[in-house]
Amino acid sequence: MTTPTRPRPKPTPLTEPFWRAAAEGRLVAQRCRGCNTLRHYPRPMCPECHDMRWDWSELSGRGEIHSYVVTHRAFHPFWADRIPYVVATIELEEGLRMVSEMPELTPDEVAIGLPVEVRFEPLDDGIALPVFRLSKSRRG
């Protein structure tokens, strides 16, 4: 019997730079060349000014928990022996949101507003997943 593996992101030409940067330890998002607006998830067009040119801009990797869910039932075999586990929506300093599993936070510790920072968890051949944890400054 094989061990169940974490669902792997399937990058597209549009999203591949996000994942490549993560594998290099950098958190990035699209910045519109027309109006400088940051955006995430990746889209080919800026919804503000409709420019289709962008750069990948490095983010601070710091933010706070906007909301979260504690899952008590495994809906995917990978998490069968990991329940209960915490998944949070992170509001980044730059105003973007990202979703992260919070493996270092217990269901009793997690709360809206907690300051967090990114690290990266390598999955396999060139893919790393941004995973957030409590900010070191906060933890002292």
Add this chain to the structure above:
Amino acid sequence: MTEKTAPFPGRCAIVGIGQTPYTRGTDRTTLELHLEAALAALSDAGLSPDDVDAVMPNEMAGILAEDFIVNLGLRDLRFSSTIRTGGASFVSAIQSACLAVHCGLANHALLVAGRRGYSAQRVSKAVEDTIVPMPIMRTIEEFERPCGNTVAVQWFAQAARRHMHEFGTRSEHFGQIAVACRKHANLNPHALMHGKPMSLADHQASRMIADPLRLFDCSLETDGAAAIVVTSAERARDRAKRPVAILGIAEGHGDPPDSITQKRDMTEIEGLRRAAPHAFGMAGVSPGDLDRAQIYDGFTWITLASLEALGFCDRGEGGPFVEGGRIELGGALPVNTAGGLVSEAHVSGANHVLEAVRQLRREVEPARQVADCETVVVTSEGDFHEGAVMILGRA
């Protein structure tokens, strides 16, 4: 009732309804269930498959218009489309059917929904190869699924958690909704939860699925299908049973529509908030005029937030609004009088439309009948806060 002066689509009506039994377990395919419900709705309308010239297959069932052509023997299908807003698609599809009928593209539109949520597409069993693929999920499959955010109860739990944080909403408020629906199901012999009473304490003791949503906050996993027939108000007069008029209908979309986590405000079901004024305005009514509400309730939090989005109460006031039996039969605004998706069955929201029609026709058991029921609002909610709102009235 005097002739409604509403423009489009006040000139359309529901003239037939039909369903399969709602069960946990079936040896029939989803297509067979849909065909059985379709024939029942046509029979109820006094029509035959030869009369059908428009069909609206439901996205979540994975069935095509072509499946209806080859099985019902449709000879001249003139209009067909599938709305891709998940749970919101059934009421949205009624809007499209009204357009087709109103413009004269078709005379009789058949709409069918439902699935094998117990025997095949069963989320809780993680049997993923039976889930009908939905293109809208591509984005979160890449960015959220690898993080363990894999199913709907987890997505809506984050919205519910944020609602609790901002407004002081409590699990007991979700429980009030679950208890109301269960009471109604116990008056409905066809509901899956008939004969299984539930108290608020039972709700609070039910196991956590995706905190803050408990087992009894979740819709049921059931098998079954339901269907309706839509035609013009003129043609509706010739039908076997009293037609039900579609007085107002509108759809609204999410912001953005492909993830709850990315919303400016995840606590609001903006698809319903956007659609509601159009539907109410078209019907010439306001929420205070409504006798009852059929709210798409994938989870109890959706019911609470839908009542806010429709304007029955202010933003953030959904919790206090559902206290004290207000949404129970006998209360000011009975909600989901057949039991809803949480206690009757999950038929992709089609069962909500059937219950509204039955209430307006006076066809339900006396204990469940809302006295003098003249106007009902029905909602669909799906994917990530997409919504559709319909106002039905006695024609």
